[in-house]
Amino acid sequence: MQHIRSGRPLQDKGCIAIIIDAESEKDWLVHEVYRRQYQSMTARAERLGFHAECFYLRQTGMSDQKVNRILSARGIEGMILAAPRRLRDETPCFDWSRFACVANGFSWQQAKVDVVANHHLRNVEIVWDELHRRGYRRIGMCLPQAAASGGNSYWLHAYLGRQHLHPSAAAIPLMAGNPDEAPYARFKKWYEKWRPEAIICPAGHEMIWFRRMGLRIPQDLAVACLASVPGEPYSGVVEDSDLLGATLVELVAGKIFCNEFGLPAHPKVTLIAGRWIDGDTVPPVNPGRQESPTRSRRFSPQGG
Incomplete structure (x- = not known):
């Protein structure tokens, strides 16, 4: 561990396997967030004296059992x-x-291992608090079905928690579904009933619905994303993919150096919070304005 603290380059300590539930690199690295995590993992592994190698579970002829045999035969200890x-x-x-x-996130929940994840609950709190600070009181949320169900829906938990802590804000129910899985008519019905002034969503895919309704962003509706990408126009939280990738490697390396193998008796979770960035989809604060920035006769509250 002294080598880690000193920052000195190390000689090759072996391979850390990156297990990926995909067919290929092209199938996996479709989003910028995964590309940045992968780049960070490989860079940090090299810095610590390891090298990282990918194993794709959905590759033709591959399976969990086969990967297990390959790793065992090659003496690979880190995963x-x-x-x-x-x-x-x-x-x-x-x-x-x-x-x-160590697992990246909670989607490998059947494997009882240590986890490094984005702090989804805290990120929603950051977004909600920023919208509330800017005067919004009718804040809605759109989530994909998978993120709106199950015990690990920390986005939803935080959204409901903020509604409870801010009774002056409208208790708008979740819109479960995105344009790929829910009909436009369902979103339109939800929007016209609850008239949100601002909507929190994962990454802006819901803009398909907003444009179809003829909504001007941010004049008619503010949009804040939970996984904004630097350089894109969306306001919201930027997740620290570089830190997350590096932390995954550091924890695996630490386990190897300390001879800690197998499933932990008490799995640990390391959460990494994001940070708010301004974009084009949420207006800046206007201290002289008392009412919510988008409230108008056309978008007066209905149904809540």
Whole structure:
């Protein structure tokens, strides 16, 4: 561990396997967030004297069992379970006793390992508080079905928690679904009933609906994203993908150096909060204005 603290380059300590629930690199790295996490993992592994190698569970002829045999035969001890894990109920078939393992996020929930994840609950609080500070009181949320169900919907938990703590704000129910999985008519009905002044959503895909309704952003509706990307126009939270990737590698390396292999008796979770960035979809604060920035006769509250 002294080598880690000193920052001195290390000689090759072996391979850290990145386990990916996808067919190929092209299939996995479709989003900027995963590309940045991967780049950070490989860079940090090299800095600590390791090298990272990807193993794709959905590649032709590949399976959990086959990857397990390959890693065992090559003496690979470090393992990162990369995000995202596609929805599955079964536990991955690995001989956990051989590996120092950490998972990226909660989609590998069947594997009882240590986790590094974005602080989804805190990120919603950051977005909600910023919108509230700017005068918004009718704040809605749109989430995909998968993120709106199950015990790990921290986005939803934080949204409902903020409504409870701010009784002056309208208690607008969640809109579950996005343009890929929910009909436009359902969103339109929800919007016209609750008339949100601002909407929190994951990454702006819901703009398809907003444009179809003829809403001007941000004049008619403010939009804040929970996974904004620097350089894009969306206001909201930027997740620290670089820090998350580096932390995954550091925890696996630490386990290897300390000979900590197998499933932990008490799995630990490391959460990394994002930070707010201004974009084009939420107006700046106007201290001289008492009412909510988008409130007008056309968008007067209805149904809540």
